[in-house]
Amino acid sequence: MAERVQKTETEWKAELTPEQYRVLREKGTERAFTGEYHATKEPGTYRCAGCGSELFRSDTKFESGTGWPSFYEPAEADAVETERDWGLLMPRTEVHCGRCGGHLGHVFNDGPHPTGLRYCINSCALDLEPDAGE
Numbered sequence: 173m174a175e176r177v178q179k180t181e182t183e184w185k186a187e188l189t190p191e192q193y194r195v196l197r198e199k200g201t202e203r204a205f206t207g208e209y210h211a212t213k214e215p216g217t218y219r220c221a222g223c224g225s226e227l228f229r230s231d232t233k234f235e236s237g238t239g240w241p242s243f244y245e246p247a248e249a250d251a252v253e254t255e256r257d258w259g260l261l262m263p264r265t266e267v268h269c270g271r272c273g274g275h276l277g278h279v280f281n282d283g284p285h286p287t288g289l290r291y292c293i294n295s296c297a298l299d300l301e302p303d304a305g306e
Contacts, residue, residue, distance in 0.1 A: 176234050177272035178222040188222065195294045196222045196274035201267070204239025207295025211235075216302040217247070218293075223272035228291065228297065232284075236290055241298065243291040244283045252278060252291070267291055 179187075184197050194200035204210075210217070218228040218241070228243040228251075236242035246252045252269050253291035257278065267276045276297045283290035 175271075179272075184222070189296070190297045192221050193296050194266075196269075196272075198227075199275040200294075201241075201277070202294045202296055204273060207240060207302060209295040209298055210239055212241070214300060214302055216300050218243075218298045218300055220269040220272060221297050221299050222269060222274040222275075224299070225251065225269055225271040227269065227276070228293070230300075234236040236283075236292065238245045238290075238292055240267065240277065240292045241295055242283070243293065244289055245284075246291065252276065267293065269297075 173199060180286045181197065185193055188196060191202065196204060197265045205262050216225055220227055223237060226291060232243045232245050234242055253268045253270050254265050257264045267278045267279050268274060269276060277293040279292065280290045280292060283287060
């Protein structure tokens with residue numbers, strides 16, 4: 173993983189859309205089925221909208237029926253970090269960008285093989301870089 177990205181909140185606000193700032197920096201969640209990538213099947217690399225770091229690849233994306241883009245594993249083991257989240261009075265596992273610490277979504281243990289994981293990620297926290305030639 174590349175060097176950690178550190179910016180002031182003023183810098184983040186200047187670089188992100190209001191919705192991206194709310195999700196990435198304030199741990200918000202976009203409404204289900206409203207995000208740009210929830211139904212996208214285009215091949216490519218999903219990067220962090222905050223810092224451009226590679227997070228997920230389209231070949232690990234699957235239709236979970238939840239209304240958010242879902243992946244069964246990150247692009248690299250250190251692409252994301254996790255921590256316990258008690259925001260809804262029940263434990264969940266929050267997912268952050270491993271480079272800038274931006275909130276991406278949550279990971280659950282109800283995904284497909286081979287990992288059994290479902291990384292449920294906010295579309296606005298991602299930028300899709302299409303595969304070359306697509």
